[in-house]
Amino acid sequence: MASTPLDQSSDLAHDRSRPGWLAWWLLAVAAMVVLIVAVGGITRLTESGLSITEWNVASGVLPPLSDAQWQAEFAKYRATPEYRYEAGPAGMTLADFKAIFFWEWFHRLLGRVIGLAFALPLAFAWIRGWIPKGYAPRLLALLALGGLQGVFGWLMVRSGLGGTMTDVSHFWLSIHLCTALVTLAGLVWTALDLQALDRDRAARPARFRPIAMLAGAVLFLQILLGAWVAGLNAGHASNTWPLMQERIVPEADLSQGLFFAVTHDPFLLHFLHRWFAWAAFAALLWLGWRALSREDNAGKALIGLAMGQVLLGIVTVVTGVSLWIAVAHQVTGALLVAATATAAHAVGRRSQGHGE
Known part of the structure; x- marks a missing residue:
């Protein structure tokens, strides 16, 4: 009833x-x-x-x-x-x-x-x-x-x-890193749901839309590659951009198989993190553009942080992993996770607390 x-x-x-x-x-x-x-x-x-x-x-x-x-x-x-x-x-x-x-x-x-x-x-x-x-x-x-x-x-x-x-x-x-960033996304998403509930006690939690799932999955994979790069000190594999070892695709050690190389070879991991970044960039720009129509600031923040993160990644490489540049790259990555959660929440927000 x-x-x-x-x-x-x-x-x-x-x-x-x-x-x-x-x-x-x-x-x-x-x-x-x-x-x-x-x-x-x-x-x-x-x-x-x-x-x-x-x-x-x-x-x-x-x-x-x-x-x-x-x-x-x-x-x-x-x-x-x-x-x-x-x-x-x-x-x-x-x-x-x-x-x-x-x-x-x-x-x-x-x-x-x-x-x-x-x-x-x-x-x-x-x-x-x-x-x-x-x-x-x-x-x-x-x-x-x-x-x-x-x-x-x-x-x-x-x-x-x-x-x-x-x-x-x-x-x-x-x-360790990915768990922290998943927790960060959960904190931001839940806080936004609670803010909506504070404004309107009939508000319902936002939906996790397919576009948000795609952007989140691509970003997660890029962060995972970045964590492996950090763990293996693979950032030092090259200090030039866009070429590595004066070539686009560096030499990789495939003697123990492709899977082992993808998860252990510093040169190949550096290459994958460097170029998969553009897939993550495109997915986040798409999500940010979709968020602009629902929450202007959320979309702008995501797009701005995505652009800044790409530039910081390049500068981190060409400075030979300068300490404070690399830290800024990691912190911007965390902020990018928070901005992604915010934009995804804006896209999935229901109108007036009812239905879609």
Whole structure:
């Protein structure tokens, strides 16, 4: 039986949910995710990720506070294959170790802060009855993704500590990064749904349209290739553009098969990431153009960020993976994910809270 206007007014009078408050909270957490992606990029580019060889949830919050503690942490790092590879015959000073230790410690600290910034307000909103009907499972899923992110981060670090590995597995690095960016997209999308609900309590969640699925899938694949490029230091395979090794298609090692080459050969991966970018660019421009008719700012932001990301990618190559240019490239990638989610939400938004 359909609800009458009187029934709907009564429901609204007893509705304690705070979708507007929840939306701003999720956007704040999303901004923190962009920040940790930036710090993660610095950590990777400075080869700092294996400087902390243990995962201590509570005691790891504080860095070493005495010289003895610093020497103990340094000794653990000196026992890793990466130290022997990175330090070389000249070795490494304690001051050098402190510099790389900071970035890994700060990266982990931010992860803890983000976890608390999500979990504690979620618990408070749950107790107060602020979560609108139907949104609790989605928020719990985002919480679970955040927990998995921590697990994947440790598995990534552990992959570089055993045997003869002198770096983390590029597969675990890609899982770690992609999980963060999927979480970012989920935070933005959910926040936009909640903002729509705050404006109109009859609003329904936006649909995930086929064009958004296509653009999202192409962008995901490009990010995956980028993570593998970062994990294998394949950005250094060439510092010229558009040619590599003075040719369009570089020489690749196919001795172990095409699949192994696609997933392990630095030259081939660099080539694929470099040129598949244009497929991602075209898909995002299409999505941005479609979004312009529904949400002008969302479309413009996506198109502008897509153009900026292509230019940053080229500059990253020709500067030989300059630290801050490469970090800007990674941060713009995270912002591009958020903009893609925003544009996809605009395209999938239903009119006046009913039907299409």
